[in-house]
Amino acid sequence: MLESLLALGGLVLLRDSVEWEGRSLLKALIKKSALCGEQVHILGCEVSEEEFREGFDSNINSRLVYHDLFRDPLNWSETGETLPGGPLEALRALCRRTDPGPVTIALDSLSWLLLHLPCTTLCQTLHTLSHQDSCHGDSSPGEQVHVLGLLHEELHGPGPLGVLSSLAQTEVTLSGAMGQASAHILYRRPQQRLTHQTQWFSILPDFSLELQGGPPLEPQPYPDPRVPSMDPTTHLTFNLRLSKKEREAKDSLTLPFQFSSEKQQALLCPGLGQATSHIFYEPDAYDDLDQEDPDDDLDV
Numbered sequence: 104m105l106e107s108l109l110a111l112g113g114l115v116l117l118r119d120s121v122e123w124e125g126r127s128l129l130k131a132l133i134k135k136s137a138l139c140g141e142q143v144h145i146l147g148c149e150v151s152e153e154e155f156r157e158g159f160d161s162n163i164n165s166r167l168v169y170h171d172l173f174r175d176p177l178n179w180s181e182t183g184e185t186l187p188g189g190p191l192e193a194l195r196a197l198c199r200r201t202d203p204g205p206v207t208i209a210l211d212s213l214s215w216l217l218l219h220l221p222c223t224t225l226c227q228t229l230h231t232l233s234h235q236d237s238c239h240g241d242s243s244p245g246e247q248v249h250v251l252g253l254l255h256e257e258l259h260g261p262g263p264l265g266v267l268s269s270l271a272q273t274e275v276t277l278s279g280a281m282g283q284a285s286a287h288i289l290y291r292r293p294q295q296r297l298t299h300q301t302q303w304f305s306i307l308p309d310f311s312l313e314l315q316g317g318p319p320l321e322p323q324p325y326p327d328p329r330v331p332s333m334d335p336t337t338h339l340t341f342n343l344r345l346s347k348k349e350r351e352a353k354d355s356l357t358l359p360f361q362f363s364s365e366k367q368q369a370l371l372c373p374g375l376g377q378a379t380s381h382i383f384y385e386p387d388a389y390d391d392l393d394q395e396d397p398d399d400d401l402d403v
Contacts, residue, residue: 107290108132108273109136111291113233114233114270115272115275116267117129118256127306128277130158132207137163137167137207141249142204142206144208145170145211146190147211148173150173150211151173170197172189176189176219198235205248208248214254214258217259222266230270254267285317
């Protein structure tokens with residue numbers, strides 16, 4: 104899996120979350136690059152150099168060049184230990200490198216850089232950084248540049264996420280289930296269709312990667328054919344069905360809201376002895392009884 108993530112070169116975007124952290128996978132890729140003899144530059148922004156180097160053996164640590172932006176990112180202490188020019192100048196200095204051979208540049212993290220640099224500036228610098236091999240006129244595997252960018256996707260909106268995703272040659276989204284981590288990998292090979300892959304893995308304490316087969320599926324309950332099925336209507340206190348007599352009584356019942364012919368006949372032709380209603384109106388002194396303009400008092 105590590106070999107396939109580093110095979111294309113360019114930007115490898117590692118998208119993690121609060122539940123599934125990605126720094127361990129970043130350090131596993133750094134270890135793989137160092138063991139392959141590549142130059143490894145780390146732009147550390149979120150954790151101290153001591154914490155980042157923890158877990159690597161002396162052989163790996165001796166091959167890492169750590170650019171510390173965590174201790175004093177804005178150079179307030181003016182001790183001369185901080186990178187001059189801040190994070191942007193540190194990125195541009197990596198773009199101007201002249202050392203031959205393959206190189207891996209790890210950014211820990213892109214989320215920190217997005218909070219301190221304009222998105223357009225960062226994306227332009229990332230494009231220059233990840234295409235140094237083509238700028239030098241040599242895109243052979245021996246001159247490839249790998250840029251590993253850790254991104255905490257829950258901190259950003261769809262705009263920055265979409266732009267960074269379009270810049271990446273390889274995109275890894277970390278997730279998992281039942282305590283086991285998985286990586287959904289998207290490869291963007293030149294002039295080829297997008298390819299997808301999902302890998303289940305675990306990171307060992309020495310930052311070696313161990314592939315796994317995924318969590319076991321949860322067992323689904325199946326009915327036992329030897330156990331007779333129960334009728335859910337057996338112990339009801341009421342009857343769900345009508346008998347023949349009950350159905351006949353129901354059909355012959357006239358509901359109050361039904362306007363039957365008998366009710367219509369009774370209203371139109373009241374029988375003898377039935378009381379009739381009348382409306383009596385007695386006008387007062389202020390009533391307007393003009394039949395030609397009955398609404399004259401309304402001023403309409």
